[in-house]
Amino acid sequence: MQKIGILLPRSTYYETISFDIFQGLKSSLENLELKEYQIITENIGFGADKQQCYRAAEKLLLEENVSLVVAYIGHRTAELLRPLFLAANKILVVLDAGANLPNEWPTCPNIFYHSLHNALGARFSAQKAINDGFSEGALITGYYDGGYLHTYSISKSFEDFNGKIVFNHATGYREDDFNMDPLTSHLDQYPNSALLSIFSGDFVQWYFAEINKKFKNKNLPMYLTPFGMEETMLEKAEFASEHIKGITAWSKKIENSHNQHFIETLEATGRKPNIFSLISWESAALVEKIISLLNIHKTNLHEISSDLKNYQFETPRGIISFDHKTNTTLSPLFEAKIIDKNGYCDIEIENEITNYKEEFEKLASFQLENINSAWYNSYTCI
Incomplete structure (x- = not known):
């Protein structure tokens, strides 16, 4: 069974954000071929406490021995976690609001950014x-x-x-x-x-x-x-x-079968689809691909990174691909x-x-x- 770690935030005016992110990932994984998995969550509050974020990620990697971690964080926090993930030789998938611009776009083979591109x-x-x-x-x-x-x-x-x-x-x-x-x-x-x-x-x-x-x-x-x-x-x-x-970046009015399926699936769980459940729903495709590449390349993250950046997939927003220079998805x-x-x-x-x-x-x-x-x-x- 694959263990998937996820760092969940909280928000005072998007009160359901952690539930939306969790349910989006869970529902999407259930629709993919990856059936044997366990999602392990850690709370990171508003994402501002650097030590809290580090300890939560460290716990997932060391105590839970997850295969990879998904996290709703920004570039600055992701860079703080970079040495930890390099030492653990594990992959971090950042669910990125795309609201900030980094002073230097990252190219670490362990970190990938799936963005809403604000x-x-x-x-x-x-x-x-x-x-x-x-x-x-x-x-x-x-x-x-x-x-x-x-x-x-x-x-x-x-x-x-x-x-x-x-x-x-x-x-x-x-x-x-x-x-x-x-x-x-x-x-x-x-x-x-x-x-x-x-x-x-x-x-x-x-x-x-x-x-x-x-x-x-x-x-x-x-x-x-x-x-x-x-x-x-x-x-x-x-x-x-x-x-x-x-x-x-996304709307319920986008007319394609993937969007319709996403909306119907989330509503069936009792949740209202939004941009947070969307981005985690889409990230399940990245999780599935990374796990398949781990089975092929084992611990060679440079090979995994190279293959992942050539990966394209259909989502409720349309076709998503990677910008190779920045490890960031484009949609x-x-x-x-x-x-x-x-x-x-x-x-x-x-x-x-x-x-x-x-x-x-x-x-x-x-x-x-x-x-x-x-x-x-x-x-x-x-």
Whole structure:
């Protein structure tokens, strides 16, 4: 029997995150050929305590002797675990929100990143605003979301596409300290600027409520990144503008048999499908492939790494493949808009983005000198 370790986070505004990640992996493994397995879990809190993350991973490797570990963590925490996994000669599969940009993209043969690509989505969101005719942009973020380098991705990308950032606003991190008052003077001065918006979780709901409170019926042009377009949070968010667009990594509206199967399977377990159950569902294919390669190559992780990076597989998002230089999975992204559903928000898919591989290469080549994020938290885990 194969033992699969998983490091599970917690989040105050995605309260079901650990259950979603666990059930996504479990349900997907049950649908694959890998029948004889045991999932062993360890809790890592918000992912900010480096020692807690290290001890949890060490326990899985030493005491449980797992074949590999799956973890919802960021690049910085994964790099801290790198010596441990090299010493154990075991593989770490990182479920990556893609919200941060590492100062150096990792190429360790023991660590692979399966991503939701929020920073890449931010780049496409900036491009979409430019294509819609906006040359001036305001960067609007929440206190927490603003601490990750997807903010750099959206602002630099807007400038790469010949736009200009003319305003920045970061809100407070509590609902009673969350307001859009500074937008009033900004819009008086720059009435034709796009609101390049990075929010997640409850912050999306607070954002739209504030826009309705202060700018109702103004139909402000707002552009969101993938976590801002997450459906389970949007369905509780007030509809705030006829011009809210963005990029989504996944939606229930994606029409393919793999997505339909994923949705039906998760709903049958009593869970509501979301981006967290999706990414762990997809990771089961990587787990199955790694275990098959372990049977072929034994402990030769360089051979396993080489074969794994040539692996492609079908998922609810489409075909997923690896970027060889960064050990990161690449998957389609989708242009979408927010539509009114009885006063609240729903998603409408407009187009599938096909040039995501080329744009990821540009994103990975960003020079991050004197640019850094202080957050170790797994993204959305506060």
